[in-house]
Amino acid sequence: xxxxxxxxxxxxxxxxxxxxxxxxxxxxxxxxxxxxxxxxxxxxxxxxxxxxxxxxxxxxxxxxxxxxxxxxxxxxxxxxxxxxxxxxxxxxxxxxxxxxxxxxxxxxxxxxxxxxxxxxxxxxxxxxxxxxxxxxxxxxxxxxxxxxxxxxxxxxxxxxxxxxxxxxxxxxxxxxxxxxxxxxxxxxxxxxxxxxxxxxxxxxxxxxxxxxxxxxxxxxxxxxxxxxxxxxxxxxxxxxxxxxxxxxxxxxxxxxxxxxxxxxxxxxxxxxxxxxxxxxxxxxxxxxxxxxxxxxxxxxxxxxxxxxxxxxxxxxxxxxxxxxxxxxxxxxxxxxxxxxxxxxxxxxxxxxxxxxxxxxxxxxxxxxxxxxxxxxxxxxxxxxxxxxxxxxxxxxxxxxxxxxxxxxxxxxxxxxxxxxxxxxxxxxxxxxxxxxxxxxxxxxxxxxxxxxxxxxxxxxxxxxxxxxxxxxxxxxxxxxxxxxxxxxxxxxxxxxxxxxxxxxxxxxxxxxxxxxxxxxxxxxxxxxxxxxxxxxxxxxxxxxxxxxxxxxxxxxxxxxxxxxxxxxxxxxxxxxxxxxxxxxxxxxxxxxxxxxxxxxxxxxxxxxxxxxxxxxxxxxxxxxxxxxxxxxxxxxxxxxxxxxxxxxxxxxxxxxxxxxxxxxxxxxxxxxxxxxxxxxxxxxxxxxxxxxxxxxxxxxxxxxxxxxxxxxxxxxxxxxxxxxxxxxxxxxxxxxxxxxxxxxxxxxxxxxxxxxxxxxxxxxxxxxxxxxxxxxxxxxxxxxxxxxxxxxxxxxxxxxxxxxxxxxxxxxxxxxxxxxxxxx
Amino acid sequence: xxxxxxxxxxxxxxxxxxxxxxxxxxxxxxxxxxxxxxxxxxxxxxxxxxxxxxxxxxx
Numbered sequence: 065x066x067x068x069x070x071x072x073x074x075x076x077x078x079x080x081x082x083x084x085x086x087x088x089x090x091x092x093x094x095x096x097x098x099x100x101x102x103x104x105x106x107x108x109x110x111x112x113x114x115x116x117x118x119x120x121x122x123x124x125x126x127x128x129x130x131x132x133x134x135x136x137x138x139x140x141x142x143x144x145x146x147x148x149x150x151x152x153x154x155x156x157x158x159x160x161x162x163x164x165x166x167x168x169x170x171x172x173x174x175x176x177x178x179x180x181x182x183x184x185x186x187x188x189x190x191x192x193x194x195x196x197x198x199x200x201x202x203x204x205x206x207x208x209x210x211x212x213x214x215x216x217x218x219x220x221x222x223x224x225x226x227x228x229x230x231x232x233x234x235x236x237x238x239x240x241x242x243x244x245x246x247x248x249x250x251x252x253x254x255x256x257x258x259x260x261x262x263x264x265x266x267x268x269x270x271x272x273x274x275x276x277x278x279x280x281x282x283x284x285x286x287x288x289x290x291x292x293x294x295x296x297x298x299x300x301x302x303x304x305x306x307x308x309x310x311x312x313x314x315x316x317x318x319x320x321x322x323x324x325x326x327x328x329x330x331x332x333x334x335x336x337x338x339x340x341x342x343x344x345x346x347x348x349x350x351x352x353x354x355x356x357x358x359x360x361x362x363x364x365x366x367x368x369x370x371x372x373x374x375x376x377x378x379x380x381x382x383x384x385x386x387x388x389x390x391x392x393x394x395x396x397x398x399x400x401x402x403x404x405x406x407x408x409x410x411x412x413x414x415x416x417x418x419x420x421x422x423x424x425x426x427x428x429x430x431x432x433x434x435x436x437x438x439x440x441x442x443x444x445x446x447x448x449x450x451x452x453x454x455x456x457x458x459x460x461x462x463x464x465x466x467x468x469x470x471x472x473x474x475x476x477x478x479x480x481x482x483x484x485x486x487x488x489x490x491x492x493x494x495x496x497x498x499x500x501x502x503x504x505x506x507x508x509x510x511x512x513x514x515x516x517x518x519x520x521x522x523x524x525x526x527x528x529x530x531x532x533x534x535x536x537x538x539x540x541x542x543x544x545x546x547x548x549x550x551x552x553x554x555x556x557x558x559x560x561x562x563x564x565x566x567x568x569x570x571x572x573x574x575x576x577x578x579x580x581x582x583x584x585x586x587x588x589x590x591x592x593x594x595x596x597x598x599x600x601x602x603x604x605x606x607x608x609x610x611x612x613x614x615x616x617x618x619x620x621x622x623x624x625x626x627x628x629x630x631x632x633x634x635x636x637x638x639x640x641x642x643x644x645x646x647x648x649x650x651x652x653x654x655x656x657x658x659x660x661x662x663x664x665x666x667x668x669x670x671x672x673x674x675x676x677x678x679x680x681x682x683x684x685x686x687x688x689x690x691x692x693x694x695x696x697x698x699x700x701x702x703x704x705x706x707x708x709x710x711x712x713x714x715x716x717x718x719x720x721x722x723x724x725x726x727x728x729x730x731x732x733x734x735x736x737x738x739x740x741x742x743x744x745x746x747x748x749x750x751x752x753x754x755x756x757x758x759x760x761x762x763x764x765x766x767x768x769x770x771x772x773x774x775x776x777x778x779x780x781x782x783x784x785x786x787x788x789x790x791x792x793x794x795x796x797x798x799x800x801x802x803x804x805x806x807x808x809x810x811x812x813x814x815x816x817x818x819x820x821x822x823x824x825x826x827x828x829x830x831x832x833x834x835x836x837x838x839x840x841x842x843x844x845x846x847x848x849x850x851x852x853x854x855x856x857x858x859x860x861x862x863x864x865x866x867x868x869x870x871x872x873x874x875x876x877x878x879x880x881x882x883x884x885x886x887x888x
Numbered sequence: 889x890x891x892x893x894x895x896x897x898x899x900x901x902x903x904x905x906x907x908x909x910x911x912x913x914x915x916x917x918x919x920x921x922x923x924x925x926x927x928x929x930x931x932x933x934x935x936x937x938x939x940x941x942x943x944x945x946x947x
Contacts (some may be wrong), residue, residue, distance in 0.1 A: 135930060181923075182923035182927055183927060185921065185924040186927045204920060204924070205923055256910070267900075298900070
């Protein structure tokens with residue numbers, strides 16, 4: 065899921081609940097405006113960023129659901145008051161296509177974007193169940209899906225959905241429902257197999273124990289055979305039902321003539337099972353059912369864990385796939401409008417997007433201006449302002465006012481689909497390291513079969529009675545499962561953790577290359593500065609008091625909502641609000657404070673002077689004050705650079721900007737290697753020069769016009785707007801411009817490399833150590849099965865440490881410090 | 889030891905019962921979401937919602 069920077073930087077209390085800084089909205093954690101809405105909640109006065117959040121919190125309190133605030137481990141999404149498109153859900157076309165009939169009413173599955181933790185699912189469950197006419201609600205925080213059943217006679221679907229939206233969860237039609245169902249039934253099948261294997265293995269072990277304990281041979285043959293047959297009965301479903309994936313895998317591998325892990329597993333299991341059956345039939349001295357069932361059970365558990373890791377990693381792809389609406393509004397030649405299924409929308413059609421609706425396809429904005437929220441592509445919740453002729457992307461959400469667009473790409477040709485595809489590809493691709501492990505495992509299988517056969521022959525000459533048992537133990541113990549699991553499990557876990565950080569790996573080996581980086585080169589000043597204005601100088605003229613000038617400017621900016629308002633946010637504004645405000649784009653703002661009329665803007669507008677890039681306060685003729693406003697470095701820039709240096713990584717800055725700007729930024733951030741006025745060629749040369757010195761360079765850019773430089777670096781990271789995300793030049797993409805994620809991603813990459821090495825070492829060491837023991841006949845088959853499967857479990861659990869993100873370097877004090885700084 | 893002839897089949901019956909219960913639970917979706925239900929026990933009371941719930945001023 066794409067998280068906003070706020071959720072990353074949030075400190076989590078020991079019990080999992082979130083603490084919100086006093087300057088942020090209690091509900092969604094966004095910064096508070098000058099006059100926040102206030103509400104008494106949870107025994108304290110809380111402040112909210114907007115009426116939507118306050119209303120949601122009030123409803124939650126009144127419904128006695130305020131436990132939500134204690135239970136949640138992630139902040140909520142900002143509540144939008146705009147509910148214009150909600151009536152769409154009552155349309156017959158939507159319901160006919162997507163709703164199912166259930167006893168007493170209808171049922172529909174929705175997707176929502178704001179469900180970030182289990183507490184959200186809890187809240188949605190409770191809140192919607194209380195709506196009149198709602199029969200059943202089932203919210204799943206893992207899949208982000210809500211199943212809702214309602215009685216059409218008592219309520220329309222839109223009324224519970226309105227409640228859902230008022231809580232900040234925007235409903236989407238659940239596309240890919242079939243895929244999700246398939247995945248769920250697949251998971252259930254695995255669970256069943258695991259359950260059968262676990263219960264069966266326990267029983268089989270119990271009977272086997274009874275047989276083992278008969279050390280003096282005093283048990284009657286009839287009883288012994290009875291127990292063996294019962295064990296056979298219990299072991300059969302375990303081997304053939306629970307163990308079916310291994311048997312099928314073995315058959316597949318043999319068909320492709322590339323014996324792998326499954327061949328060894330299936331061979332060992334079947335050998336143990338059938339040899340036991342033969343012994344049971346002819347009343348031989350020993351059976352090995354227990355080894356067979358235990359092997360199946362423990363390996364299933366290991367595989368199940370690996371799949372879990374994988375599923376976490378694909379959640380990101382799902383979030384990308386969910387954003388497409390099911391219907392689009394097309395404008396006919398004559399200007400009338402019709403609702404068409406998404407598939408019917410063609411290139412060059414004109415599509416209308418209502419406010420709050422998701423854009424159905426890629427296209428060009430036709431008239432006027434509109435805001436688009438590209439949170440899905442960038443992780444930023446704020447709308448991006450666009451004017452006619454600018455590209456808009458499928459999956460982004462139109463805000464504020466309706467828009468018209470000419471379609472340029474539909475379906476799988478959209479940026480969104482390409483991005484989802486890229487991420488999917490990167491995750492599905494087996495990197496060279498994993499392929500090497502597979503190849504090793506493959507010849508390992510041959511070698512092991514040969515070793516087992518030799519052991520059998522050797523023991524047959526020496527002690528024929530134990531020959532089979534020892535050969536079986538060798539076969540079981542030598543299975544290179546741990547070896548094969550070590551790399552994919554670690555990579556899958558790392559991909560999941562990266563996605564949680566908001567970093568998407570686009571190339572399969574990106575993580576590996578990121579781990580080797582020794583230098584980070586920032587490609588633009590813009591990657592380090594946040595584009596937000598900051599007041600650095602204030603001069604006054606004509607008897608104006610400095611404090612008063614600042615207060616007037618702050619009041620004008622505050623009440624006009626001008627972007628420059630942030631520069632004055634630290635200043636105590638005039639208590640009185642400005643009236644008769646006029647904002648002239650590109651010039652400035654004009655407004656009345658008491659009896660005086662003020663102008664704030666560039667010099668020609670404010671005081672009729674020469675434009676010098678500064679901000680002037682005047683009355684149109686005379687100047688009273690001059691403010692110098694500059695962009696500031698990103699709040700997390702210093703912390704990110706410190707964290708990078710802490711990891712032993714050198715930081716460079718290559719920028720096309722002028723000396724003054726670059727030097728200022730470099731001095732502030734303590735970058736010694738700063739190079740101003742660089743052309744793309746010069747940047748590339750700089751990177752090459754570093755590489756010749758044996759450095760591994762990671763390049764951070766916006767991925768738009770610096771493709772050659774990004775491609776020339778050892779590993780490249782793109783950060784920036786939605787469009788840039790689909791650029792293929794970058795190896796990794798930062799879903800939102802939070803610099804602190806770069807050192808976090810590098811630390812994670814290094815952890816991954818470390819864990820892969822640990823896993824490799826463990827798996828190889830285990831096999832090398834255990835094999836001679838097994839060949840010497842010290843290990844019985846069931847001990848071999850236990851040891852083998854335990855080593856697989858160990859590598860998988862070791863890999864899971866990455867997914868939890870609590871490896872040491874990710875939670876370094878530096879990052880915590882950075883989080884504190886962002887909060888402050 | 890003849891008691892085993894009764895006890896062993898009995899244990900097999902229990903095994904079938906356990907597997908049946910597990911299959912039922914999996915099919916009913918008991919394992920679909922393992923996080924949310926865990927929160928329920930952290931909430932102490934099930935008091936009826938206040939009357940304020942009915943007004944729709946939050947909409």
